[in-house]
Amino acid sequence: MLELRNIVFEVPTGKDGEIKRIIDDLSLTIEDDRFTVITGPNGGGKSTLAKLIMGIEQPTSGQILFNGQDITNMPITERAQLGIGYGFQQPARFKGMKVKKLLDIAAGRKLPMLACNEYLQKVGLCSASYLTREVDKSLSGGEVKRIEIATILARDPKLAIYDEPEAGIDLWSFDRLTETFRDIHEARDGRSIVIISHQERIIQLADEIVLLRNGKVAETGTPADLMPKLGFAAKGIGDCPFTQPTVLHLTEIPTTC
Amino acid sequence: MAVDLSPIDESLLAEIAGLHGMPKGAFNIRKDGELLRRSSSAFIDIETKTDNPGIDIRIKPGTKGETIYIPVIVTQSGLKDVVYNTFYIGEDCDVKIIAGCGIHNDSHEASEHDGIHSFYCGKNSRIQYIEKHYGQGEGTGERILNPVTNVYMEEGSSCEMEMVQLRGVTSTTRDTNAELGKGAKLVLIEKLLTHDKQVAVSNMNVQLNGEDSSVRVISRSVAQDDSVQIFNPLVTGNAACRGHVECDAILMGNAKVKAIPGIEAAHEDAMLVHEAAIGKIAGDQITKLMTLGLTSEEAEQEILEDFLN
Secondary structure, X not given: OEEEXXXXXXXXXXXXXXEEEEEEEEEEEEOXXXXXXXXXXXXXXXXXXXXXXXXXXXXXXXXXXXXXXXXXXXXXXXXXXXXXXXXXXXXXOOOOOEHHHHHHHHXXXXXXXHHHHHHHHHOOOOOHHHHHOEOOOOOOHHHHHHXXXXXXXXXXXXXXXXXXXOOOOOXXXXXXXXXXXXXXXXXXXXXXXXXXXXXXXXXXXOOEEXXXXXXXXXXXXXXXXXXXXXXXXXXXXXXXXXXXXXXXXXXXXXXXX | OOOOOOHHHHHHHHHHXXXXXXXXXXXXXXXXXXXXXXXXXXXXXXXXXXXXXXEEEEEXXXXXXXXXXXXXXXXXXXXXXXEEEEEEEOOOXXXXXXXXXXXXXXXXXXXXXXXXXXXXXXXOOEEEEEEEEEEEOOOOOOEEEOOEEEEEXXXXXXXXXXXXXXXXXXXXXXXXXXXXXXXXXXXXXEEEEEOOOOEEEEEEEEEEOOOOOEEXXXXXXXXXXXXXEXXXXXXXXXXXXEEEEEEEEEEXXXXXXXXXXXXXXXXOOOEEEEEEEXXXXXXXXXHHHHHOOOOHHXXXXXXXXHHOO
């Protein structure tokens, strides 16, 4: 179980020592075996919250507990060893490192080829040849992103946090990925998944949705409760007038100018 | 011929040539400026040069699947060993050559080995050349290696050269020169790690003379502490050819790296590209590996190993 108690995260803006509050006195509990989706507008503090849980950022104040243990000041490595995993929104690339090696590091042991192929299949990379490719710029953005997710699958943490796993992934691979998340969740073996996402199909899988706005939990609830409010069902997000463009016929466009 | 390998000799040979005991087939092991042991094979003849110190290695046309070992070890301080090794590789060969030099110096006097290697690659022959340089010992004496590599490639030949220097060499100036004929393909891979106050200079001059010849120069290096590295690879296209030069360096501590990749085209169909990048280890790489349970030191080590792998 993960408990965030009164978390505040502030950064200096650089102007006259002014500070900006990214996370504002946020408290949240994520139970074991739960599939939680954190959603909300850009700049609302979602990625920051994920980084605070992994230890990549340190809160200005507040407390983070994992299975009852205070991990607020614990370094990233120790949190990883306790069973917290984090899938980066923008994954790092490594010159010279093979995909197989990265998966081995993630798993903490040498993995059999078959197991590696299964992890890759689960993220829609259906070719064993990926294992010997280097995790460098020769891979596309979508490929690196899926390999990033595969490293978390190989690591199999108790609490996995994915920061916008769908970003940069094509529709077909996204289908496969959604199935993978559903499978992990349905296994219900004590593992928790936290996904930061804007994707309706991922949100629908959630046990609980957390709507984050201005660094605060604006609302929480089940998909049934929150989906209509999120605007997906009504498709009326922000009432943008351009969502229904005027149909123009060529004959209506003046040609005299 | 008596063979007396001390534990130091054995460790040096294992480090530079992956040898444990004497190899099979054709080989020539040189220690402290003198021949330690030599063996020719049915298709490969190794003979002492008559003009200069060193050996001529003649590989008969059509020789395939053989590996030749020519490691050099220096354990005497104050020694300057200059050796000329010339390979004459016949047509249609497919061979692997493992060279390298290991210096063990416990003294305050310098030890130096300058190996001048020349390769005459026959038509359609394929050569894989691996050269490892390594230095060890507690002394303050310099461990100096100044290799010169000359490659002359005939029509349709291909050559992959991997030259590695990881740790222990105080000072090195490497000169690599190549001339490529029609359809010849050369891959030059250089991997370098310097530390403390070491200095490494690498000059390359590749002349693409034949139509459809190609070269790839891949240089990966790590400069630590107060070490200095200078790369100066030059590829000249004198025909319709392709050349790609890639220099990548990771900088640590107070080290300095200067990369001056050069390309010169003297033919309208010469396609030459160069890239060079120098920088420290990216923070996001270390963070990622830490989220997989490695400490920052382990992460750094892992990144360097893979980079030089």
